Amino acid sequence: MRSVLLVLSILIWFGAGGIQGQTRRIPDDEMAALREIAEQLGKEDWNLSLNLCDENENWNTPVKQGNYNSTVNCTCLGDGCHISAIYLKGQDLPGVIPKSIVKLPYLKYIDLTRNYLSGSIPPELTSTKLEFVVFGMNRLSGTIPKDLGRMTSLTNLSLESNMFEGTVPAELGNLVNLQYFNLNSNNLTGELPKELNHLINLREVRLSSNNFTGKLPSFQSWKQLRILELEASGFEGPIPSNISLLRNLIELRITDLNGGASNFPQLEDMTAMTKLTLRSCNISGPIPSYLVNLPLTTLDLSYNRLEGNVPNLELANKLQWMYLTKNFLTGLIPPWITYRPPNFQIDLSYNNFSKVVDEAPTCKDTLNVFRSFSSGNNSDFAECLKNLPCPGNRYYLHINCGGPEVTVGKTTYEEDESQGDCEICAPSSTLGI
Known part of the structure; x- marks a missing residue:
């Protein structure tokens, strides 16, 4: 009896293994859909006869510096294996965006960044259960479909660097699970719909x-x-006061606001x-001293109407880049700025400082004070900076504009026999880079 049970156990074990081996293959209808997707994308190097769930370079090409990826993933569940992710970056x-995506019911992730895809977003896409949609850096056009608001499973939506136009659909306010939302670098117009306030998980x-037009929207x-x-979004100021409620911010970048003036926003709780x-936001008043308490690495307040002294940020040890260009700052340039370590880059150009506290400041190429003093003050400091050597390595490109390659002395000038005007060089020129 024991031997019979043992034989049955072995048969069951091998049978289960055989079933498992069979279920690791993608269903035929999904492979047929993948073939259609390849045709619609113009993807020609997939070998569709190879098992997708086996790890091989046909389905999983190593990522190169984050800009190139050719990967199709499968996920094996109780009912078998299915296509779950497609990453085709820099291909x-x-x-076009494939309509046949809708035929992959288990697909959760699709990333088609850095391609030449054209056309619009097909309506079929809105019937999927995708969670991660990235179509950035393509040639997509038309309007953003309002039916995208039906894709409530989305956590990530990126349409940056395309040619979308029109307004942002109010229906996107239904994407209550959305965490990452990127519409950078398109031709979008109009005001942001108030329905986006429903996206509390962003x-x-x-x-x-x-x-965009109209006032900066409420962020509360x-x-x-x-x-x-x-940055350069088209919105009008002022910066809304309720921005102070965003206490979890680690990065805030607002530039080129049109319209009304702003006071410096209350950010001390961030x-x-x-x-x-906060560049070119028409902000007036002093720079707040509480900035020293924030773990800033970058501070850019250029092209505003800030006035008064530079606050003491000496204890902001992580701060490496500070740009206060073209404001109305006055008073003394404190010694903590002039003696900051070399890895600290600071630009104080185009202000109205009176002088430097230290009578013999340390000159360095990481401090820009061009036209930063009121007339006639601190000429010694300006002279000191003027005599600084040029930093770093210098590279040269030599061009013989309008003629063939020629060597003069030890220098070879590359040919440039184009018929157009050469505005950057004389008959033989050198560009220092």
């Missing part, structure tokens, strides 16, 4: 380089936000802030 694909929002519901980027950029 120069010439096609961690990162990027809306730079668009043509985005209290989980870690990164907010609104104790995790590492990068603060």
Whole structure:
């Protein structure tokens, strides 16, 4: 009896193994859909006869510096194995967003960054259960479909660096699970819909380089936000006071606000802030001294109407880049700035300082004080900076504009026989880079 049970156990074990081996293959209908997706994308180097769930370079090409990736992943569940992720970054694909994505019911992630995909987002996409959609840096156009608001499973939506136009659909406010939202570098217009206030789980929002109109929107519901980027977005100031509620911010970047003036926003409770950029925001008043208490690595307050003295930020030990260019700052340049370590880059140009506290300041190429003094003051300091040697290595490109390659002495000038005007050089020129 024991021997019979042993034989049965062995048969069951091998049978289970055989079933498991069979279920590691992707169903035929999903492989057929993958073939259609390859055709629609213009992806020509997949060998569809190879088992997708086996690790090989056909389905999993090693990532190169984060800009190149060709990977298809499968996930094996109780009912078998299915296609769960497609990453095709930096492939120069010439096609369109595949309609056949809808035929992959288990697909959760798709990343098609850095290709040449054109056309619009197909309506079929909105019937999927995707969680991660990244179509950045392509040639997509048209409007953002309002039906994307049906994809409530989305946690990540990135459409940056395309040619989308029109307004942001109010229906995107239904994406209640969205955490990452990137619409940078498109041609979007109009005001942001108030329905986006429903997106209380947002961690990162990027809306730079668009043509939005109206006042900066209210941010009070985005209290989980870690990164907010609104550079050259088209919005008008002032910076809303309720931005102070975003206490989890580690990076805040707002630039080129049109319209009304702003006071410096209340940011003292943002104790995790590492990068603060408020450039060309028409901010007036003094620079607040509480900035020394924030763990800043970058501080850019250039092109505003800030006035008064530079606050004492000597104890801001992590601060490496500080730009206060073109404000109305006055008073003394304190010694902690002139004696800051070489890895500290600071730009005080185009201000109205009276002089430097130290009578014999240390000159260095990491401190820019060009036209930073009121007329006639601290000429010795300016002279000192003028005599600084050029930093770093220098490289040269020699061009013989309008002629063939020629060697003069030990220098070879590259040929340039184009018929157009050569505005950067004389018949033989040198560019120092």
